[in-house]
Amino acid sequence: MLTEELPFAAWMAGVQAEVEDALSDYLPPAHLVPHKLHEAMRYTVLGGGKRVRPLLVYASGALFGADPQALARAASALEMIHAYSLVHDDMPCMDDDELRRGKPTVHVAYDEATALLVGDALQAQAFQVLSGTDTLPPVRLIGMLRLLAEAAGSSGMCGGQAIDLDSVGLALSLEQLERMHQLKTGALLRASVLLGALCGKELNDAELESLKAYSKAVGLAFQVVDDVLDATADSATLGKTAGKDAADNKPTYVSILGLEESKALAQKLRRDAHDALAPFGEQALRLRELADLIVQRKA
Amino acid sequence: MLTEELPFAAWMAGVQAEVEDALSDYLPPAHLVPHKLHEAMRYTVLGGGKRVRPLLVYASGALFGADPQALARAASALEMIHAYSLVHDDMPCMDDDELRRGKPTVHVAYDEATALLVGDALQAQAFQVLSGTDTLPPVRLIGMLRLLAEAAGSSGMCGGQAIDLDSVGLALSLEQLERMHQLKTGALLRASVLLGALCGKELNDAELESLKAYSKAVGLAFQVVDDVLDATADSATLGKTAGKDAADNKPTYVSILGLEESKALAQKLRRDAHDALAPFGEQALRLRELADLIVQRKA
Numbered sequence: 001m002l003t004e005e006l007p008f009a010a011w012m013a014g015v016q017a018e019v020e021d022a023l024s025d026y027l028p029p030a031h032l033v034p035h036k037l038h039e040a041m042r043y044t045v046l047g048g049g050k051r052v053r054p055l056l057v058y059a060s061g062a063l064f065g066a067d068p069q070a071l072a073r074a075a076s077a078l079e080m081i082h083a084y085s086l087v088h089d090d091m092p093c094m095d096d097d098e099l100r101r102g103k104p105t106v107h108v109a110y111d112e113a114t115a116l117l118v119g120d121a122l123q124a125q126a127f128q129v130l131s132g133t134d135t136l137p138p139v140r141l142i143g144m145l146r147l148l149a150e151a152a153g154s155s156g157m158c159g160g161q162a163i164d165l166d167s168v169g170l171a172l173s174l175e176q177l178e179r180m181h182q183l184k185t186g187a188l189l190r191a192s193v194l195l196g197a198l199c200g201k202e203l204n205d206a207e208l209e210s211l212k213a214y215s216k217a218v219g220l221a222f223q224v225v226d227d228v229l230d231a232t233a234d235s236a237t238l239g240k241t242a243g244k245d246a247a248d249n250k251p252t253y254v255s256i257l258g259l260e261e262s263k264a265l266a267q268k269l270r271r272d273a274h275d276a277l278a279p280f281g282e283q284a285l286r287l288r289e290l291a292d293l294i295v296q297r298k299a
Numbered sequence: 300m301l302t303e304e305l306p307f308a309a310w311m312a313g314v315q316a317e318v319e320d321a322l323s324d325y326l327p328p329a330h331l332v333p334h335k336l337h338e339a340m341r342y343t344v345l346g347g348g349k350r351v352r353p354l355l356v357y358a359s360g361a362l363f364g365a366d367p368q369a370l371a372r373a374a375s376a377l378e379m380i381h382a383y384s385l386v387h388d389d390m391p392c393m394d395d396d397e398l399r400r401g402k403p404t405v406h407v408a409y410d411e412a413t414a415l416l417v418g419d420a421l422q423a424q425a426f427q428v429l430s431g432t433d434t435l436p437p438v439r440l441i442g443m444l445r446l447l448a449e450a451a452g453s454s455g456m457c458g459g460q461a462i463d464l465d466s467v468g469l470a471l472s473l474e475q476l477e478r479m480h481q482l483k484t485g486a487l488l489r490a491s492v493l494l495g496a497l498c499g500k501e502l503n504d505a506e507l508e509s510l511k512a513y514s515k516a517v518g519l520a521f522q523v524v525d526d527v528l529d530a531t532a533d534s535a536t537l538g539k540t541a542g543k544d545a546a547d548n549k550p551t552y553v554s555i556l557g558l559e560e561s562k563a564l565a566q567k568l569r570r571d572a573h574d575a576l577a578p579f580g581e582q583a584l585r586l587r588e589l590a591d592l593i594v595q596r597k598a
Contacts, residue, residue, distance in 0.1 A: 028453050037453055037461035088419060091392075093411035112392035113464050116415070117457050120387060123419065124452030127426050131445040138437035145444055146430040153423030154327050154336055158416050162336035165412050 008289040012055060019054040020046065022072040023079060026129045040110050040118045041125070045083045048101035052222070052294065053078040053188060057196035059286035060211065064200025067135045074144065074195040077130040081152050082188060084122035087115050089161065123152065136199065144198050151191035160184025164250075172251040178220060185226075186219030193218075193287075206279065213276035214287060221269035222294050227252040228262050233299065270295040307588040311354060318353040319345065321371040322378060325428045339409050339417045340424070344382045347400035351521070351593065352377040352487060356495035358585035359510065363499025366434045373443065373494040376429040380451050381487060383421035386414050388460065422451065435498065443497050450490035459483025463549075471550040477519060484525075485518030492517075492586075505578065512575035513586060520568035521593050526551040527561050532598065569594040 006014070023045050030039040054075035061071045090097040090105040091112060098108050107115035130148060133141055150156055160183030167180060193215045197203055203211070231254045253262040273291035277284040305313070322344050329338040353374035360370045389396040389404040390411060397407050406414035429447060432440055449455055459482030466479060492514045496502055502510070530553045552561040572590035576583035 032454075034453070034458050034461035034465065036465060037458060041453065085419075088415055091415065093390075093415060114461070116387055116390065116392060117461050117464070119419070120384075120422065120451075121453040121457035121461075123422050124448050124455075124457065128445060128448035128452055131441055131448060138441055142430055142437055142440060142444075145441075146427060149423050149427035149430060152419075153427055154333070154340065154420040155331075156423075158420035158423065159333050159336060162333040162413070162416050162420075165416070166333065166335060 008286075008293075011286065011289075012293075015055055015058045016051050018072065019051050019058075019075050019079065022076045026073070026076045026080075027125065036110070036114065037117055037121060040106060040114050041122055043103075043109060044087055044106055044118055044122065045080060048103065049079070049083070050297075050299075051075075051079065052290075053082055053192040055290055056189060056192035056218075056287075057199070059290050060193045060196030061199045062286050063280055063283050064197055066196060066200035069135045070133050070199035071196065073129050073133045074199055075192075077126040077148060078188060078192050078195065080122045080126035080129065081148070081157070084119040084126075085157055085161070085188075087122070088119040091115055094161075094165075126152075137202075140198060140202055144195055147191055147194060147198075151187040156183055156187030156191075157185075160187065167251055169249050170251065172256070174256055177251055177253065177256060181223040182216070182219060185223055186216065189219040189222060190215035210276050210279050214273050214291070217269045217272035217276060218291050218294055221266050221273065221291065224253045224262055224266045224269065225295055225297065227254045228259065228266065229297075229299065230254075231259060266295045307585075307592075310585065310588075311592075314354055314357045315350050317371065318350050318357075318374050318378065321375045325372070325375045325379075326424065335409070335413065336416055336420060339405060339413050340421055342402075342408060343386055343405055343417055343421065344379060347402065348378070348382070349596075349598075350374075350378065351589075352381055352491040354589055355488060355491035355517075355586075356498070358589050359492045359495030360498045361585050362579055362582050363496055365495060365499035368434045369432050369498035370495065372428050372432045373498055374491075376425040376447060377487060377491050377494065379421045379425040379428065380447070380456070383418040383425075384456055384460070384487075386421070387418040390414055393460075393464075425451075436501075439497060439501055443494055446490055446493060446497075450486040455482055455486030455490075456484075459486065466550060468548050469550065471555070473555055476550055476552065476555060480522040481515070481518060484522055485515065488518040488521060489514035509575050509578050513572050513590070516568045516571035516575060517590050517593055520565050520572065520590065523552045523561055523565045523568065524594055524596060526553045527558065527565065528596075528598065529553075530558060565594045 027042050027045060028038045030042055032038055057075040057078060058071055086100060087106045089095050090100055091107050097105055099105065103109070105115070106118055126148070127145065130145055131141070136144075152158065154162070160180055163180045164184055167176070172180070190212065193211050194203070194208070197207070197211055230252065253265065257265065270291050274288055277287055326341050326344060327337045329341055331337055356374040356377060357370055385399055386405045388394050389399055390406050396404055398404065402408070404414070405417055425447070426444065429444055430440070451457065453461070459479055462479045463483055466475070471479070489511065492510050493502070493507075496506070496510055529551065552564065556564065569590050573587055576586055
């Protein structure tokens with residue numbers, strides 16, 4: 001397979017460019033009414049972000065020779081759900097952030113009502129895009145739509161955000177913190193890995209368990225590294241306000257474990273992710289490389 | 300068919316009770332973590348509302364002997380989308396309403412962050428519930444999921460709300476007002492009629508056109524009557540703040556056409572709705588009765 005032979009950086013740049021094009025295609029054009037809403041949706045989604053979820057979709061899809069249209073739609077849907085969650089998360093009634101991906105947040109660049117609608121419309125758009133896939137067996141696609149909905153809703157991302165809200169100022173245990181993050185960011189990362197694979201084939205139990213174990217490790221590693229970066233990097237590097245967790249009195253891995261032990265935990269989780277991929281052998285190259293990237297990133 | 304022989308009021312009460320049970324079943328139980336979010340989701344959806352969209356689903360389903368599980372899921376999904384839109388619409392950055400269905404709005408009963416998450420989680424839950432239907436042909440179900448997403452998103456409900464926001468203080472023409480409402484409330488009402496029918500069978504072009512014409516007339520009638528009631532009824536009867544449109548300087552049918560001409564328009568739309576149903580004959584009894592209810596309602 002040609003893509004397997006590319007250096008990781010080139011593969012990643014290729015996926016990011018492909019996803020940028022797909023997102024642009026799958027978002028409503030700004031010349032359609034309502035102009036401001038569509039323009040704000042495009043402002044939110046295009047031209048920024050690390051595209052971690054799309055990269056996971058493509059890396060996981062590479063395991064099973066996944067269908068390109070299905071990958072583009074699944075990756076776009078996941079990125080739209082992620083982008084909407086950031087827009088709502090940044091609003092004054094939530095985290096009240098003014099900077100995201102190095103740009104003014106949507107409620108700052110537009111207004112709060114528009115930010116609310118942008119998020120709502122992006123969530124619907126995600127389901128519209130994924131349900132438009134016409135290259136997969138219908139029963140499998142329905143399962144994928146259900147999986148996306150579960151990952152996005154109160155048993156996934158929204159549930160994690162609710163627990164996060166309820167935790168401000170509380171002394172969480174490591175287990176409680178882990179549980180919160182497994183919903184808040186982990187659910188969507190896991191869905192990315194599973195949907196990417198499902199773009200290739202129906203998964204047997206062993207494959208499902210391996211991918212879930214990988215997702216769990218990568219999801220937690222992602223959050224541990226986020227907390228480390230929030231405590232050590234500056235806002236310009238992060239593209240968002242640094243040091244906010246401590247200022248908001250939010251429990252983090254760094255506040256519970258300390259900085260050094262958090263860094264060690266991230267490395268352990270990276271190894272766990274690699275171990276989970278053992279059954280897939282060489283074919284899991286991109287997923288291994290992504291686990292490394294997530295742990296070693298500087299922003 | 301037994302239900303066809305019931306008086307309308309008894310049929311309606313039966314559907315409302317069945318939908319209340321279905322909604323309770325399809326919402327996450329409050330004893331599951333996160334408790335507050337799940338409790339607030341149930342507070343939002345259960346125990347109130349006229350259930351207009353579910354009634355349209357069941358009335359339309361009655362045309363084609365629709366599958367009961369599919370009807371319950373489609374009706375619940377539509378009501379969840381509708382309920383989430385009310386929660387977000389009532390927030391301070393939108394309409395800033397404190398009363399809904401006779402109860403404090405979600406951001407008043409809980410807080411703004413919870414209201415934001417309740418809406419987000421309900422939208423995901425809607426897609427989860429509909430995608431869980433296992434009694435319909437998969438290809439048809441995928442089309443229904445796409446239809447729901449389109450009706451909810453920027454080409455439907457969210458788009459209408461964006462146009463509504465942009466219209467405050469503007470002198471809209473009747474055509475512009477109609478276009479806004481066809482998206483804001485019309486899209487979801489139309490989806491209700493179409494999804495109900497699709498719970499029974501794949502629609503041919505003639506059936507689709509008839510149901511769309513019915514939906515268009517009923518959707519506009521619904522809004523005209525809303526505007527008439529907002530101008531004439533009191534808050535206790537409406538279960539929400541009356542006279543708000545005029546206070547907010549929002550264009551309405553009453554502000555453009557005057558009260559009497561608005562009432563006449565509602566009656567004309569009711570006749571249009573009946574005419575659109577002519578090809579279905581006696582089987583369209585419930586849809587005809589619903590059009591009458593929508594025009595004659597007092598709240």
